[in-house]
Amino acid sequence: xxxxxxxxxxxxxxxxxxxxxxxxxxxxxxxxxxxxxxxxxxxxxxxxxxxxxxxxxxxxxxxxxxxxxxxxxxxxxxxxxxxxxxxxxxxxxxxxxxxxxxxxxxxxxxxxxxxxxxxxxxxxxxxxxxxxxxxxxxxxxxxxxxxxxxxxxxxxxxxxxxxxxxxxxxxxxxxxxxxxxxxxxxxxxxxxxxxxxxxxxxxxxxxxxxxxxxxxxxxxxxxxxxxxxxxxxxxxxxxxxxxxxxxxxxxxxxxxxxxxxxxxxxxxxxxxxxxxxxxxxxxxxxxxxxxxxxxxxxxxxxxxxxxxxxxxxxxxxxxxxxxxxxxxxxxxxxxxxxxxxxxxxxxxxxxxxxxxxxxxxxxxxxxxxxxxxxxxxxxxxxxxxxx
Numbered sequence: 601x602x603x604x605x606x607x608x609x610x611x612x613x614x615x616x617x618x619x620x621x622x623x624x625x626x627x628x629x630x631x632x633x634x635x636x637x638x639x640x641x642x643x644x645x646x647x648x649x650x651x652x653x654x655x656x657x658x659x660x661x662x663x664x665x666x667x668x669x670x671x672x673x674x675x676x677x678x679x680x681x682x683x684x685x686x687x688x689x690x691x692x693x694x695x696x697x698x699x700x701x702x703x704x705x706x707x708x709x710x711x712x713x714x715x716x717x718x719x720x721x722x723x724x725x726x727x728x729x730x731x732x733x734x735x736x737x738x739x740x741x742x743x744x745x746x747x748x749x750x751x752x753x754x755x756x757x758x759x760x761x762x763x764x765x766x767x768x769x770x771x772x773x774x775x776x777x778x779x780x781x782x783x784x785x786x787x788x789x790x791x792x793x794x795x796x797x798x799x800x801x802x803x804x805x806x807x808x809x810x811x812x813x814x815x816x817x818x819x820x821x822x823x824x825x826x827x828x829x830x831x832x833x834x835x836x837x838x839x840x841x842x843x844x845x846x847x848x849x850x851x852x853x854x855x856x857x858x859x860x861x862x863x864x865x866x867x868x869x870x871x872x873x874x875x876x877x878x879x880x881x882x883x884x885x886x887x888x889x890x891x892x893x894x895x896x897x898x899x900x901x902x903x904x905x906x907x908x909x910x911x912x913x914x915x916x917x918x919x920x921x922x923x924x925x926x927x928x929x930x931x932x933x934x935x936x937x938x939x940x941x942x943x944x945x946x947x948x949x950x951x952x953x954x955x956x957x958x959x960x961x962x963x964x965x966x967x968x969x970x971x972x973x974x975x976x977x978x979x980x981x982x983x984x985x986x987x
Contacts, residue, residue: 610638610645614985619648621981626651630974631819631945633661634962635854638982641955642862645985647854653814653963666800666812666851667961668838670942673850675860677767678916678940680774680787681713682880689777692717692915699773700742707751713773715755716766717915718888722753725896727763727824735764736804736828736843738784742772759911760895764847771846784844795873796859801852804843813851815839816945820967848942857948858959861939865950865957885938885952887921889913897968901926904969914938920949926972930979944971949979954986 615638626633633651637644653659685691690699692714697704703711707722715721728735729744745765753760771784778787785803793801805813816838826848828837843849859870868876887910894911901908912921920929920937929937929949939949939958944966948959958979966974 609640609643609987611985611987612645614981615646618646618978618981618985619650621978622648622650625974630970631962631964631966632817633964634960635661635663635665635667636960636978637854637858637958638985639858639862639957640986642866644858646982651963654817661814661963662812663855664800664812664853665814665961665963666805666809666853667814667946667963668816668848668942669850669852669857669946669961670816670838670848670944671763672857672940672942672946672948673846673848674767675916675940675948676788676792676850677771677774677846678717678884679792679876680784681717681770681916682876682884683791684774684777685713686877686880689779690773696769696773699776700746700769702743702746703769705750707754711751711755713770714915716762716770717884718913719759719761719766719894719911720756720889720913721762721766722751722755722757723749723760723762723765724752725760725763726765727826729765732825732827734827734829734837736837736840736845736849738768738771738775738844738846741768741845745769758895759889759892759913761897761911762847763896767847768845771844784846788850792860792875795875796856796863796870798852798856798859801850801856803845803849804841805839805851807841809851810841813839814963816965817963818944818965852961854959854961857961858957861948861950861957861959864938865952865955884915885917885919885936886914887912887919888915900968920951926976928972928975928979930976930983932980932983941975944968947975951983954983956983956986958982 635649638646711721729748825834826837828840863870867878889911893908909925917938934953937951941947945962
């Protein structure tokens, strides 16, 4: 796969500047630290750990630091869904209620897996299906979604990012249709992590990773709690060992997430392990939402004085799109650039035209709009290094 940095294809001085910008942001207190990796054609040009885990312990971030991926976990679940589709266990056009019969009634009856993957299901953007409940057990979450979460719009009508419900349902669907009847966690391990040799990645905080795991600190106080059965605090679900949260529950390192992203860049294969077909990735990495905005983010960006912009939603992935507008992938990446992100701290993208891969995981969870500005700037600097 990727070796140590070569000088062809990436401007080393631009990459040094990228590191310096991150160092300056950390010095100014915008966030605590992070690990960044930039590669082109499978050759790593920059891989640096910068700053601290938190301002209290003063421990440095390292390249082996383990981060909560938050919603970047959705990319893992997407790949499981794609594999199930490629095996014929269900289809993009399959109604969710055919696999999960208790998820029926009203407009929910018409929601397909395509709707879930494109955030166009019409379900509301809820972070928990029932106030105050624990979120770390998939069976409890799915039951609560079926009992409490109903459509606020007709399927296909609007793009409204689903923080939780869509991927909880998809995680349950791949579990129910698996011929071997494996758990969601075991499916991730067998189908993705082991073939890709992602040894420092797990669903839930595996015991051997705990010492390196960074406990996320939210820089802005959030009214949203993420409760786990062990009662480890308002965000304790992210520290549970046995959690199964297909929407936010993965932990990983930058090196492992890079292997995952490289598999996608290479059309679904890495080091001889074929995870997906090029056909499904070609379909998934197009814009399927037209010029519709993302309803969840629209009030956040208008409050900052920005014009609402297209959601640019692929099937499971976000894509860069054509407009010059605010975005995590920057303004200089090619229109087919795609990737996933997680709450104020994690991002990967792949630019297929320039054959570039960008991965960044950070400590100190920023608010949504500041995070967009941060990663837009870092992404533009990174892609400017392509020669």
